[in-house]
Amino acid sequence: MGSPAIELRNITKTFGSITANKNVSLTVNSGEILSLLGENGSGKTTLMNMISGIYFPDAGHIFIDGKEVVIRSPKDAFDYKIGMIHQHFKLVDIFTAAENIVLGLKEKGKFDIKDIEKKVAEISAKYGFDIDPAKKIYEMSVSEKQTVEIIKVLYRGANILILDEPTAVLTPQETDKLFAVLRKMKEDGKAIVIITHKLHEVLAISDKVSVLRKGEYIGTVMTSETDESQLTEMMVGKKISLNINREEPEGAQDRLEVKGIDYESIDGVKILDDVSFTARSGEILGIAGISGSGQKELLESIAGLRKLDGGEIIYHNPKTGTSDNLRDRTPTQIKELGVRLSFVPEDRLGMGLVGNMDIIDNMMLRSYKKGKTAFVERKQPRDLAEKIISDLEVVTPSANTPVRRLSGGNIQKVLLGREIAAAPTVLMVAYPVRGLDINSSYLIYKLRNEQKANGVSVIFVGEDLDVLVELCDRIVVLSSGRVTGIVDARNTTKEEIGLLMTGTKGDSLQSEFNQIRKDKKI
């Protein structure tokens, strides 16, 4: 073990009223791999962005090689020999690997791409990379692109490497290769931080593990002295009581049956794989999972926005008693079937509301087809807007204010108010309290409980396990597009859900999924 390469002391960072990092302290020695572990939104990436100069901390100190430093920009970070490999690669598609690697470098001397390619080849040989410096980025696989990113920071002489969820896009074989490279770098005396939420990888690669939970620093343990259950407990924490009311569902009937649906993205990646569950009336069905496990695609499939590759979505109509298959129908066709489906998407201003239009006009997005004349009916939407503003206590100058100017919580109230006003039988909400303060959050929870009492089948995609466990009746857990478990929220623990989410229980599924991806050469 070497001396401390980088040390953080009491780092705090807030965005508005949200604290992303609170008093975080950690140390990485040279020749050491540290895993930074935590759920979504626990502040891992924010913390690392402060080291790489993208954000600036509100309070706290950063020491590099024992000296206190101030990192104001990505350039400062380079100067301190810090290199970050982002989750979303920053590469120019039509450039070659070598061109991307030297981009922006202010080296003296002639610009000779052959010379650069030679140097890249040297670095590749030293650490065991397998890369053709003259290959264009758009012809590369995800893993090759990642290699280019790593060489890019090594070429700049980085001693401290930060990798943000590097294995999220890799197959198991590629992951093994990456880990071999990381071990070589470690032997070479580099300090490495790897951000991840996959426990088995943490145990496989790191020397020590630091855990963050909701922005707070929980602690650091040596990898050799810990195990999965201790790490899970550190990651999800002890149960916190939120005092959210939960009534027993009354007269629950099957409302929406999702049967073995499959969905592949345009690039051939399997996003949903044989997903099945049933949503019942008068019940809140939670959907838990690490973000990007297929939650968005699942809701959009039910709403008729995506063309599925397999499976059925059966709707049991409480009025007529008939059952209809919603698959391959457009939202309009679904509406014509008499299905009253409301969808509050995660992208509020992108998919739910039009930011530049006022509250009344946004109400009309759902009712513009009504009326018999060529002119739109504005009276009813105005009444509805006024009603939502007073009932849900929306803070706005008037109903004519563009939605974009409202705060996140008020935007969410307008959207949810509109969707509830359509008197749905199925209400789907995705991350409804993301970015909202406590009071708004509780109002949103209350609204959902009211819908449940009205016999609506509520499907709720959430990220806060405490809320999911307290609010929902049942929880479907997704991991990499597969259902890894459906649990009764009254008799479960966060640990159980956490293990299902991280795929520790479903490891074989994960590798199978990756194998399918690899066969398709993604």
Next chain:
Amino acid sequence: MLSTIASFINAAIIQGIPLLFGSIGEIITEKSGNLNLGIPGIMYVGGISGIIGGYIYEHSVEKTVPILCILVSLCASLIGSALMSLIYAFLTQTLKANQNVTGLALTTFGVGVGNFFGGSLLKFFNESGSISLLDTGLAYKKALPFASKLGLFGNTFLSFGFLAYTAIIIAIVSSIILNKTKVGLNLRAIGENPATADAAGINVNRYKYLSTLIGGMIAGLGGLYFVMDYTAGAWTNNGFGDRGWLAIAIVIFALWKPKSAILSSFIFGGLYIICVYIPGLSSSSKEIIKMLPYLVTIIVLVVISARKKKEHQPPQSLGLTYFREER
């Protein structure tokens, strides 16, 4: 027959030179991700500024010196088009205005500025008639001294004023800078993916400003060539016509490659005047023939979109405003 072909080629090149200036200017600008649709207006301003400079010089001295005629009008033209480009860069970079709207407004403005001064310049000096700068025009038109001695070849290929050769040199130099130097690499990176360039420590704003400025000044020379060399120092309102839009079409036709723009410009120049060389055309069929350059551009667009070859696509972030905060 041979002499007809030779004169057609000669005319095509003469028509092609303003287009070449315009398209090189636009390529340099677009490589930084700025879609400057103000180029037609900038070319008008480049032309009229040269006229104003030349006019003032010719009227303030007893006897004109050819080199000074050129210098004064050249500087005036460069200043005019630089100011226009700065308006564009300031609006789109600093104030983050929409690039399409800004460009179109600038073109309307530029054409207006050209026609306004074209119509009123003489009145400011209490003169009447039409603008005609004979001395300056002659200075610009001066061909290589040995051109006429080389017979048909000399007359076809070497009978142009110095700006024509300047255009070709600028095209070749731009090609080398864009493809062989670090500055070019950085510029292209910005046009493709400004966030990546920014993260790599490149000053995105400075590059975008400079490329828009330099590109606009080069394009303005096209207007100068037109009024000084092609029409020999005379200005007619709307005389430059739609050549500015043709220059933008060439950018697409040449697939954003300065070297290809040279030949493309001459082809478009040829297509622009071929109606004169086809005997027995009625005036309406002449107009149809004049459509050819645009038709060819549409076909090229269809072909490159269908082939989807990455290198032949426009810069990826072309027309998009870059905000660092959105990363």
